[in-house]
Amino acid sequence: MPHETQPQRAGSYVGSSWKHEARAFWCLRRALVLNSVQVLLRESRLRVILVFSLSALFWLGLFWLFLDGFHFLDSSLNNPATRARTIAAIFNIFFLSLLVMLVFSSGIILYSGLFRSPETRYLLTLPARAERVFLHKVQEAAAFSSWGFVLLGSPMLVAYGLVNLAPWFYYLLLPVYVLSFVAVPAAVGALACLLVVHRLPALKVQMVVGAGIVVLLLVGALAWSLLKGSQTELMTPSWFREILARLQFSEQRLLPSWWLTAGLMGAADGDWADGLLLLCVLVSNALLLVQAGVWSARRHYRPALQNLHSDRAARGTLGLGWLDRAIDRVFCFLPARVRLMMVNDLRLFRRDPVQWSQFLIFFGLLGLYFSNIRRLSYDLSHATWVNMISFLNLAVVGLILSTFTGRFVFPMISLEGRRFWILGRLPIARRTILWSKFLFAALGSLIPCLLLVVLSDLMLRVVPEVFFVHLLACVLLCLGLSALAVGMGAKMPNLREESPSKIAAGFGGTLNLVVSTIYIAVIVILTALPSHFYLGAREADPRGILFDFDRLRLWMVVGAAASVVIGALATVLPLRMGFRAFDELEF
Amino acid sequence: MIELVDVTRKYGDKTAVNGLSLVIPQGELFAFLGPNGAGKTTTIKMLVGLLRPSAGVVRICGYDLVTQTREAQLRLSYVPDQPHLYDKLTGREFLQFVVDLFGLPRPLAAARIDREIAHFELADFVDDLTESYSHGMKQRLVFASALLHDPQVLVIDEPMVGLDPRSMRVVKDLLREQASQGTTIFMSTHTLDIAEEIADRIGIIVGGQLRFLGTVTQLEAQLELEGTSLERLFLTLTDGQAEPSARKLVRSHPP
Numbered sequence: 001m002p003h004e005t006q007p008q009r010a011g012s013y014v015g016s017s018w019k020h021e022a023r024a025f026w027c028l029r030r031a032l033v034l035n036s037v038q039v040l041l042r043e044s045r046l047r048v049i050l051v052f053s054l055s056a057l058f059w060l061g062l063f064w065l066f067l068d069g070f071h072f073l074d075s076s077l078n079n080p081a082t083r084a085r086t087i088a089a090i091f092n093i094f095f096l097s098l099l100v101m102l103v104f105s106s107g108i109i110l111y112s113g114l115f116r117s118p119e120t121r122y123l124l125t126l127p128a129r130a131e132r133v134f135l136h137k138v139q140e141a142a143a144f145s146s147w148g149f150v151l152l153g154s155p156m157l158v159a160y161g162l163v164n165l166a167p168w169f170y171y172l173l174l175p176v177y178v179l180s181f182v183a184v185p186a187a188v189g190a191l192a193c194l195l196v197v198h199r200l201p202a203l204k205v206q207m208v209v210g211a212g213i214v215v216l217l218l219v220g221a222l223a224w225s226l227l228k229g230s231q232t233e234l235m236t237p238s239w240f241r242e243i244l245a246r247l248q249f250s251e252q253r254l255l256p257s258w259w260l261t262a263g264l265m266g267a268a269d270g271d272w273a274d275g276l277l278l279l280c281v282l283v284s285n286a287l288l289l290v291q292a293g294v295w296s297a298r299r300h301y302r303p304a305l306q307n308l309h310s311d312r313a314a315r316g317t318l319g320l321g322w323l324d325r326a327i328d329r330v331f332c333f334l335p336a337r338v339r340l341m342m343v344n345d346l347r348l349f350r351r352d353p354v355q356w357s358q359f360l361i362f363f364g365l366l367g368l369y370f371s372n373i374r375r376l377s378y379d380l381s382h383a384t385w386v387n388m389i390s391f392l393n394l395a396v397v398g399l400i401l402s403t404f405t406g407r408f409v410f411p412m413i414s415l416e417g418r419r420f421w422i423l424g425r426l427p428i429a430r431r432t433i434l435w436s437k438f439l440f441a442a443l444g445s446l447i448p449c450l451l452l453v454v455l456s457d458l459m460l461r462v463v464p465e466v467f468f469v470h471l472l473a474c475v476l477l478c479l480g481l482s483a484l485a486v487g488m489g490a491k492m493p494n495l496r497e498e499s500p501s502k503i504a505a506g507f508g509g510t511l512n513l514v515v516s517t518i519y520i521a522v523i524v525i526l527t528a529l530p531s532h533f534y535l536g537a538r539e540a541d542p543r544g545i546l547f548d549f550d551r552l553r554l555w556m557v558v559g560a561a562a563s564v565v566i567g568a569l570a571t572v573l574p575l576r577m578g579f580r581a582f583d584e585l586e587f
Numbered sequence: 588m589i590e591l592v593d594v595t596r597k598y599g600d601k602t603a604v605n606g607l608s609l610v611i612p613q614g615e616l617f618a619f620l621g622p623n624g625a626g627k628t629t630t631i632k633m634l635v636g637l638l639r640p641s642a643g644v645v646r647i648c649g650y651d652l653v654t655q656t657r658e659a660q661l662r663l664s665y666v667p668d669q670p671h672l673y674d675k676l677t678g679r680e681f682l683q684f685v686v687d688l689f690g691l692p693r694p695l696a697a698a699r700i701d702r703e704i705a706h707f708e709l710a711d712f713v714d715d716l717t718e719s720y721s722h723g724m725k726q727r728l729v730f731a732s733a734l735l736h737d738p739q740v741l742v743i744d745e746p747m748v749g750l751d752p753r754s755m756r757v758v759k760d761l762l763r764e765q766a767s768q769g770t771t772i773f774m775s776t777h778t779l780d781i782a783e784e785i786a787d788r789i790g791i792i793v794g795g796q797l798r799f800l801g802t803v804t805q806l807e808a809q810l811e812l813e814g815t816s817l818e819r820l821f822l823t824l825t826d827g828q829a830e831p832s833a834r835k836l837v838r839s840h841p842p
Binding site: 015017023032039119121122124126127128130303305306 | 636639656657660661663665669670671673675677687688690
């Protein structure tokens with residue numbers, strides 16, 4: 001029965017001070033990182049070596065590219081003022097683009113981090129201050145969203161320093177500049193996310209995704225306007241001046257990207273004062289924005305969370321049952337159980353906005369680019385140039401498809417593990433499940449990929465022989481990449497993980513991405529090189545005096561046949577491996 | 588102690604909890620029962636500060652959970668049905684993080700951690716990463732973390748899910764022991780046997796409204812079903828085709 005008195009519980013209800021709370025979160029972060037590193041080194045040494053080697057290779061490749069580029073600018077532009085203006089224009093537009101992208105990626109990451117994560121739900125039941133939880137997640141989002149910037153930006157800035165013979169303090173200031181720059185978009189994204197959810201909870205994800213699409217379209221339109229409107233021939237001095245003039249909007253002095261550019265260039269030129277002054281401007285603004293986020297979170301974080309939950313209405317479906325019925329009829333030649341599983345996968349796909357929105361954005365942007373190829377002032381009179389662009393377009397379609405199969409198809413088998421209590425009891429053979437995944441991925445990717453390739457070829461007006469080679473390569477890519485993702489997903493499932501992105505980022509997912517990239521390269525090279533020689537020869541020697549066209553055409557056929565053999569192997573072998581592994585898998 | 592004063596919670600047009608008023612005094616073990624979708628989870632979320640009431644007030648030890656969230660949460664502990672643990676922390680690191688957030692001085696914190704490790708027999712695995720724990724081990728760790736700061740109020744959602752009989756016995760004894768030491772315990776459960784065995788009072792919520800509040804004996808008397816199990820009483824009360832006496836009781840306990 002209830003007690004009348006409460007025993008003394010000294011020291012239990014004081015709560016931690018700001019300083020102690022910060023230290024507790026710092027210790028939490030440090031322990032999580034150290035333990036994760038230890039586990040990785042103990043259990044996934046190969047993966048760590050692979051990731052570090054590929055990253056180092058990527059970094060060195062970029063570094064070499066930038067070094068060469070800056071040397072080229074150095075030797076091509078003799079006037080120091082023009083050279084400085086050109087580099088400033090490049091830096092300004094690069095950092096401004098990154099600034100915009102980082103604002104959106106931080107905002108989107110923070111939406112799930114602050115409002116959808118079990119961790120924050122737990123932390124908010126503890127006496128942790130709301131603003132501390134907010135800051136904890138902002139730091140995490142900043143790290144997640146900006147590692148790409150560090151990987152891309154650091155080789156460029158180091159190469160710039162080396163070519164410009166920058167003094168030692170340039171390298172000293174570099175990490176501080178990068179860190180404070182990254183904090184600005186993270187804080188702006190966090191503030192925007194908080195205020196959108198607080199004020200407009202009903203719009204939430206749809207608004208963020210919609211705004212992201214709008215910004216991407218604006219960036220696309222900007223890039224287009226820079227190239228399309230050019231009245232002069234590409235790569236001439238007047239074209240160059242025109243482009244520089246059009247990029248002037250990115251040189252606004254109130255933009256953090258300008259502070260970063262001007263400060264780093266000043267430091268590289270040995271100007272201590274300018275370098276430090278602009279660093280102070282950047283750091284103080286970053287701190288102010290973070291502080292504004294903290295103040296805002298103190299007042300708005302919990303109410304925003306409440307608003308979001310208050311607005312939670314029953315979710316219906318979009319009434320797309322007709323699509324399921326249409327798929328069922330179109331693929332009536334397939335066994336009924338395979339069709340059933342495919343329709344089920346399609347439902348799951350379309351009811352997950354994360355999946356279809358990324359798919360739509362990537363393929364939409366590619367479609368936008370391909371449909372405007374003729375306006376991009378490429379020199380389309382040279383057959384070899386057209387051929388190169390068309391095969392590069394094919395490779396890009398393949399690479400984007402591989403990110404799709406790696407991110408969404410590869411984890412499908414692992415995720416089925418959680419549903420296997422029902423699937424395993426149904427009268428469906430395990431192979432049928434894998435077949436349905438493969439057909440869903442292959443047929444689902446064939447339609448958009450073929451459309452894109454046909455669009456690209458029509459705009460580039462490629463010759464019929466090459467057009468058919470492209471179609472063949474596209475089909476091989478769709479079949480091979482789908483089979484690799486399904487087969488390797490079944491061979492290396494992660495049945496403990498619930499998050500598809502974490503499954504895709506695991507060792508199996510990384511290996512699948514690497515193998516997929518190699519496969520794309522092999523298929524594209526095998527089909528592109530013979531076409532390249534054939535078209536080059538036809539252009540250089542239209543009468544066939546020096547070259548034997550029949551022989552070159554035969555090479556095209558041999559290349560296509562070799563790609564068919566490799567495509568068949570890449571489709572059959574992973575599927576067989578996957579079938580065997582899936583049959584033996586214990587859930 | 589826990590006070591809910593005319594608390595209503597809406598999700599859009601749907602009312603999950605409707606005018607709930609309840610006082611649970613210090614040292615009482617209160618079992619909160621109800622069918623699925625009755626409003627139990629929403630009530631718990633309001634009690635731990637994850638949701639704010641659309642109307643009404645929730646107080647923990649006299650502190651309003653909306654305006655004095657931190658003061659209230661310092662006196663509160665919550666054991667959810669599906670607890671969040673950091674996979675890449677050891678049990679000990681997790682306990683240390685919790686005591687740090689409660690601001691316990693270092694020597695006291697160390698003593699409390701040792702006390703709970705012994706209490707829940709965590710010593711064998713407390714230095715392993717929590718990703719390797721079974722459900723029962725996780726649940727024991729979460730209970731340990733919840734008791735580190737000697738809370739005045741303990742809110743528990745489905746405490747027995749996934750526990751083996753021995754662990755269930757440990758938890759039952761623990762809850763009674765905590766209540767006898769003056770901790771107010773609010774326990775939501777579907778396991779009626781446990782409610783019957785250890786609760787001082789029970790509350791039954793149906794459709795967001797409190798249909799019954801009292802002891803099992805009082806429920807038996809009011810339903811005119813003396814000597815009946817709590818399960819039968821619960822089913823009678825929550826059944827749409829309730830017996831006349833149950834319908835009479837529902838009418839006599841308007842929300």
